[in-house]
Amino acid sequence: GAVVSQHPSWVICKSGTSVKIECRSLDFQATTMFWYRQFPKQSLMLMATSNEGSKATYEQGVEKDKFLINHASLTLSTLTVTSAHPEDSSFYICSARYRADIQYFGAGTRLSVL
Amino acid sequence: AQSVAQPEDQVNVAEGNPLTVKCTYSVSGNPYLFWYVQYPNRGLQFLLKYITGDNLVKGSYGFEAEFNKSQTSFHLKKPSALVSDSALYFCAVRDMENDYKLSFGAGTTVTVRA
Numbered sequence: 436g437a438v439v440s441q442h443p444s445w446v447i448c449k450s451g452t453s454v455k456i457e458c459r460s461l462d463f464q465a466t467t468m469f470w471y472r473q474f475p476k477q478s479l480m481l482m483a484t485s486n487e488g489s490k491a492t493y494e495q496g497v498e499k500d501k502f503l504i505n506h507a508s509l510t511l512s513t514l515t516v517t518s519a520h521p522e523d524s525s526f527y528i529c530s531a532r533y534r535a536d537i538q539y540f541g542a543g544t545r546l547s548v549l
Numbered sequence: 550a551q552s553v554a555q556p557e558d559q560v561n562v563a564e565g566n567p568l569t570v571k572c573t574y575s576v577s578g579n580p581y582l583f584w585y586v587q588y589p590n591r592g593l594q595f596l597l598k599y600i601t602g603d604n605l606v607k608g609s610y611g612f613e614a615e616f617n618k619s620q621t622s623f624h625l626k627k628p629s630a631l632v633s634d635s636a637l638y639f640c641a642v643r644d645m646e647n648d649y650k651l652s653f654g655a656g657t658t659v660t661v662r663a
Contacts, residue, residue, distance in 0.1 A: 439592070441592065467649055469650070469651075476656075476658075477655070477656070478639065478653045478654065478655045478656050479593075479639070479653050481650060481651075484650065526590075528592050528593070529592075530592075530593075532649050536581065536598060536600060536643070537595055537598065538595075538649070538651060539595060540585070540592035540593040540594070540595075542591050543590065543591060543592045545590065
């Protein structure tokens with residue numbers, strides 16, 4: 436299957452700092468990528484849809500100024516958690532749409548805000 | 550709106566026994582259904598999908614799923630479970646109103662005992 440790389444896999448930061456997470460499609464071009472948040476033992480919650488060359492579409496209740504998404508190329512989308520606070524600690528997962536139907540997922544990023 | 554339900558939080562089976570993970574769906578048109586598996590602290594891995602065609606879909610790692618329109622179900626099955634199949638399994642449906650978005654079930658934790 437297609438490969439999606441997500442980096443870093445784990446990050447610890449101080450409250451008030453910003454953290455950038457990268458999502459790369461390694462062997463295919465992805466015009467659309469997705470960012471999810473997952474709480475322990477829960478399902479994935481879609482945060483936003485990232486479209487190459489245009490603004491991201493955020494789900495209801497997700498603060499776009501806090502979770503900045505940039506999809507500058509067909510193989511890279513980034514999620515920046517700005518002014519992170521402990522309640523932002525979570526597991527963040529990206530996915531990239533491959534062809535018409537399948538999303539391939541990154542390995543996820545564990546964010547811990549102290 | 551599209552949705553899927555996974556009625557079982559946990560499934561426990563002995564190695565070598567058949568494994569079934571249940572999923573029911575609710576859609577307003579033709580369903581596009583997926584199964585993903587997640588290992589601890591990892592992203593999701595694509596197992597299989599149903600778009601159209603044969604009701605029995607074969608996927609990765611010996612898994613298959615049966616689409617049943619009359620029962621609105623898409624159960625995941627494996628004839629002989631392995632200890633390494635222990636993981637979190639998600640059923641998902643593609644949202645036809647918001648193209649390419651996936652709506653996930655709550656997940657089912659599968660434990661295969663030796």
